[in-house]
Amino acid sequence: MGRKRTKSGKIRLAEVAELAGVSPITASRFFRNPEALSVAKRTRVDSAARELGYVPNLAARALASQRTEVIGVLIPSLTNNVFSDVLRGIYDASEGSRYSIQLSNTRYSILQEEKLLRIFLAQKPAGLIVTGIDQTAESRAMLEATDCPIVQIMEIGPNPVDMMIGFSHYDAARAAIAHLFGQGHRKIGFVGARMDPRVQRRLDGYQAAMKDAGLFDQRLIVATATPTSVTLGGTLFTDLLAKSPDLDAVFCANDDLALGVLFECRRREIAIPEQIAIIGFNDLEFMASAVPTLTSVRTNRYEMGRTAATMLIDAIEGRRPERPVLDLGFKVMERQSSSLRRSDSRPAPTGAGAANKMVALPSGHD
Amino acid sequence: MGRKRTKSGKIRLAEVAELAGVSPITASRFFRNPEALSVAKRTRVDSAARELGYVPNLAARALASQRTEVIGVLIPSLTNNVFSDVLRGIYDASEGSRYSIQLSNTRYSILQEEKLLRIFLAQKPAGLIVTGIDQTAESRAMLEATDCPIVQIMEIGPNPVDMMIGFSHYDAARAAIAHLFGQGHRKIGFVGARMDPRVQRRLDGYQAAMKDAGLFDQRLIVATATPTSVTLGGTLFTDLLAKSPDLDAVFCANDDLALGVLFECRRREIAIPEQIAIIGFNDLEFMASAVPTLTSVRTNRYEMGRTAATMLIDAIEGRRPERPVLDLGFKVMERQSSSLRRSDSRPAPTGAGAANKMVALPSGHD
DNA sequence: GTCGTTGCTGGTAGCGCTGTCAACGTTCCT
DNA sequence: AGGAACGTTGACAGCGCTACCAGCAACGAC
Numbered sequence: 001m002g003r004k005r006t007k008s009g010k011i012r013l014a015e016v017a018e019l020a021g022v023s024p025i026t027a028s029r030f031f032r033n034p035e036a037l038s039v040a041k042r043t044r045v046d047s048a049a050r051e052l053g054y055v056p057n058l059a060a061r062a063l064a065s066q067r068t069e070v071i072g073v074l075i076p077s078l079t080n081n082v083f084s085d086v087l088r089g090i091y092d093a094s095e096g097s098r099y100s101i102q103l104s105n106t107r108y109s110i111l112q113e114e115k116l117l118r119i120f121l122a123q124k125p126a127g128l129i130v131t132g133i134d135q136t137a138e139s140r141a142m143l144e145a146t147d148c149p150i151v152q153i154m155e156i157g158p159n160p161v162d163m164m165i166g167f168s169h170y171d172a173a174r175a176a177i178a179h180l181f182g183q184g185h186r187k188i189g190f191v192g193a194r195m196d197p198r199v200q201r202r203l204d205g206y207q208a209a210m211k212d213a214g215l216f217d218q219r220l221i222v223a224t225a226t227p228t229s230v231t232l233g234g235t236l237f238t239d240l241l242a243k244s245p246d247l248d249a250v251f252c253a254n255d256d257l258a259l260g261v262l263f264e265c266r267r268r269e270i271a272i273p274e275q276i277a278i279i280g281f282n283d284l285e286f287m288a289s290a291v292p293t294l295t296s297v298r299t300n301r302y303e304m305g306r307t308a309a310t311m312l313i314d315a316i317e318g319r320r321p322e323r324p325v326l327d328l329g330f331k332v333m334e335r336q337s338s339s340l341r342r343s344d345s346r347p348a349p350t351g352a353g354a355a356n357k358m359v360a361l362p363s364g365h366d
Numbered sequence: 367m368g369r370k371r372t373k374s375g376k377i378r379l380a381e382v383a384e385l386a387g388v389s390p391i392t393a394s395r396f397f398r399n400p401e402a403l404s405v406a407k408r409t410r411v412d413s414a415a416r417e418l419g420y421v422p423n424l425a426a427r428a429l430a431s432q433r434t435e436v437i438g439v440l441i442p443s444l445t446n447n448v449f450s451d452v453l454r455g456i457y458d459a460s461e462g463s464r465y466s467i468q469l470s471n472t473r474y475s476i477l478q479e480e481k482l483l484r485i486f487l488a489q490k491p492a493g494l495i496v497t498g499i500d501q502t503a504e505s506r507a508m509l510e511a512t513d514c515p516i517v518q519i520m521e522i523g524p525n526p527v528d529m530m531i532g533f534s535h536y537d538a539a540r541a542a543i544a545h546l547f548g549q550g551h552r553k554i555g556f557v558g559a560r561m562d563p564r565v566q567r568r569l570d571g572y573q574a575a576m577k578d579a580g581l582f583d584q585r586l587i588v589a590t591a592t593p594t595s596v597t598l599g600g601t602l603f604t605d606l607l608a609k610s611p612d613l614d615a616v617f618c619a620n621d622d623l624a625l626g627v628l629f630e631c632r633r634r635e636i637a638i639p640e641q642i643a644i645i646g647f648n649d650l651e652f653m654a655s656a657v658p659t660l661t662s663v664r665t666n667r668y669e670m671g672r673t674a675a676t677m678l679i680d681a682i683e684g685r686r687p688e689r690p691v692l693d694l695g696f697k698v699m700e701r702q703s704s705s706l707r708r709s710d711s712r713p714a715p716t717g718a719g720a721a722n723k724m725v726a727l728p729s730g731h732d
Numbered sequence: 733g734t735c736g737t738t739g740c741t742g743g744t745a746g747c748g749c750t751g752t753c754a755a756c757g758t759t760c761c762t
Numbered sequence: 763a764g765g766a767a768c769g770t771t772g773a774c775a776g777c778g779c780t781a782c783c784a785g786c787a788a789c790g791a792c
Contacts (some may be wrong), residue, residue: 010488023772028750038770055488059434060748062425063777077452081447088444091471103469105457122376122421168759203598230652259652286596286625291632378778388744394780404740426778430746 002256004105020048031056052184055263062124071099071152071312072120073129076108076196079227082282082301083253086153089305090129097313107130108196109279114139126349127312131165133157134197139356149315151308155198163315165308165326169198172330173205173296176251176279177293179332183340184279189220191236191261192253199253202281206251219243228253234261234267241268249277251337255284258294262337278337300328377418386414397422428490436467437678438486440493440561440563442474445593448620448648452519452651456495467490474562480505487512491676499523500532500563515681517674521564522693527528530693531674536566538663538696539571542617542645545661545698547579549644549698549706551615555586557602557627558619559594565619568647572617575591585609599626600633607634615643615704620651624660628703644703658689658702666694 018025022041029036030045037045049055062068073090075083087103091284094101095127101126106113114136120128121253128143128150143161144151154294155166191205192199203223210216222240226232233256241247241318252258258280265272272278272292283298311321379685383393388407395402396411403411414420426705428434439456441449456551456640460467468491474478480502487508494509494516501509509516509527521532534663556572558565564627569589576582588606592598607613624646631638638644638658645699671695679689 010748014748024748025772027752028771029771032750036770043772055485057429057748058778059428061424063423063779064748066748066751068425078450078457083451084447084450085445088471091444091469095471099772101469102466104459104460105454119421123424125755154735203480229655231655234655256652260655263655263657286622289595289597289600289626289629291629292614376778379780381777390778391780392741395741400782407741409782423778426747427780429749430780432781434746496753597756 001032010057010208011054013054013056016045016048016052016054019052033072051092059124067124067159068071068126069099069310070123070125070176070308071127071129072100072125073101073118073239074106074113074120075131076113078105079163081284082215082299085301086308089302090309091305093306093309099313108194110134110136110139114142124148127151129153129224129308129312130161132197133160145320149312151312153178153304156325158323163308163311163321163324163326165304165311165328167299167328167330169201170208171204171298171306172281173202173251174209176281176297176330177206177209179334180249180251180279183249183273183277183338185338186213186215187217187220187244187247188215188249188251189240189247190243190251190253191223191233191240192221192223193226193236194253195223195225195258202253213347217244220247223253226335228256229258230260233257233263235260237264246309247276247278249273252278252280255280255282255294255296258296259286259290259335260292262292262294269314272337273340277330277340283331283333287333290334291335295335295338296333298331298333300330302308304328372457377420379420379422382411382414382418382420385418386410389535399594401601403720411463418574424612426500429527433490434492435465436468436489436491437493437495437534439467439469440472440479440482440489441497441681442472442479444471444489447580447650448665451667452674455673456675459672459675459679465679465682474560476500476502476505480508483508490514493517493521493676493682494657495678496527498563505629515678517678518630519670519674521567522691526691529674529677529687529690529692531670531694533696535692536571536574537566538647538665539568539617540575541696541698542647543572543575544645546615546617546704547575547647549615549639549643551704552581553583553586553613553621553648554581554615554617555606555610555612555613556588556617556619557599557606557623558587559592559598559623560619561589561591561601565589567648570620589619596626596629599623600630600635601626603627613642615639615645618644618646620663621646621648621653621660624662624703625656628656628660638703639706643706647650649697649699653699654701656703661701662699662705664697664699666696670694685699 013027014024015022020027021047026037026041027045032043034042054236068128072093075087077083091101104115117139125148127148130150130152131154133152133155140161150162152160152164153166154168156164177188188210190203192203206214222236224236233252236257237260240250250261250263258278261278262272265276270276278294280294280296283296287294287296307326314321379393380390384389386393388411392403392407393411398409401727437460443449457467470482472482472700483505491514493514496518497520499518499521506527518526518530519532521535522530532706543554554576558569573582588602588609590602592722599618602623603616603626616627618627622699625645627644628638636642644660646662648658649662652663652671653660673692680687
């Protein structure tokens, strides 16, 4: 007796249990911890669930268990293809797991981040992935008061809230400048947009390298808070040339800017790298197939997302990582745009960028 | 008597109600339909909720009300920047609403889509956004059996499940070819990658246009299922040149391929547009700042996402749109890469691509 | 004055699932 | 053989909220 189905017509756990000839709680265990069941009951419940097409009601589960199977992800931008790679990694790692991803966009505002964090935490997420290390004091306090695992991504720094995965933007920028120094460049400009904390640290690295070499000059820097774009790369480079006409190289804070600089050089008939060398940041796919091929600092974005989600899920399930802070490092991918000692005087058609020479791998593993 | 707080220390609705001196149900109404309360109670509940920092428990709400405030979004790719624009629109539109976005990646597999759909529907989403019109029969049946509003995005076609927003890829491709015909081109090649249904329809449009003009030739087509990239554009163009050395224009199924073709032409010292004209698809930001600037078919991706989410939320709340199918149209953005009749013989530095001439706006509004 | 109507409020009874604890059968140890 | 230890199972009582319906006051129509 009693209703067989919920009024919405959905199958409930009780139906599955009844068909399998077990109690609801045993059926429940099957979905959460199958090993706790005897093989006989396990197969019975399994086939009953299959036969009925049972899908657990997540809301009921969350209410009863006082926790969700949601991983919250806070990122500053959906547009930036840097984040789309990270996200892909996160989604890939979450696939097949019981956890679902809840994404929110802070739009590069730590106040917005704080607001979103409050909402997220109220729903008791299973875990949290947050971008960067520059939270508000309030956010920081909330994160530390939470008992769910947390991974900070995109960069590494002191005092992780919990786990941390990324690389040193400061070191990466220094490595880029060191590479240009190695090619004989001295008047190296900096072009940056958006100027979020990570881009700021790249600028810091650039400044430190230049100062150490006694080559620092404020006129070599063009930076704006405007969101980045290829077009903006050309505009900023134009500004930079006006300030420093005797420039011999440019470090671009990202690859879109670098592509914009490349095109602007084409317009002005500036030879790359003979007159001006270019180095970008992130090593997006197109860098290797541009003409000339563009040197860039490769960052492991997909791997970062994937590893962050994997670490997080492991931590949620009680498998804490051996080391909570993971430095994924970077590589300077030397290509034609910064190679004065060119072995090939003219690029061959197709696959020209093949000469991807790995130059540096500071900080972290490989 | 009775517990004041849940064991997790969270504020519940009952606490808010008590402080406000009303019954829990009245407090509940305040959050869902404030107009139903008298002004006096409304302010009392409001200040009580504020004072306690109350945040509703979504799981309990979902369980009790038998519905969620989740909008499910199924897209085929996270990498493709076409989708990141759409997603940004969706997230922007959902912000400030009570609805949250649940994103899943079908990886261009309609079987995977069917699987995800089953999971989504079991959780009774408030609404659903799905990509394209090529669902499996099973998926289609599930979608039609569901009572929540559904928006199909990215393209338009016959028999919408519910609402639909997009444009005709077929017409857009025909417009691209018509533009090239207008410039005097005849041997027009097609370069395509990924070859998902929408790219396939672009190819169909290309073929129809060429056949109508009596210019169709199978050797003018290079298409692969491989995921798209700039590098691949160069490779495919190389293949195309091998098949059809007397080519005078290329229609690229997307802008990344077009950029790859541009670079390959540079490598081969093929003059654009004098020897070969190029037209891309989507009009990503960089197209206008490349050298030469690249003609492309502009699609309204952000607007598509934003409008889809807005329409969906309106429909969820009972405000059905006047017309369920919305054609957002497209525009051929004529630039240097396809303009033989160039007014400017040499592009000026910076902002060179300014000469964005709008050529066509078939299908839909503006 | 009686009846219906409207606007607001509250009580009751779950939504579907899991935490806790108790109970059972079996095995292994001393 | 007795008892502890383990593995497996089930009963009960909610999780925090809302659907549903009843109740009540204020008002107007007859």
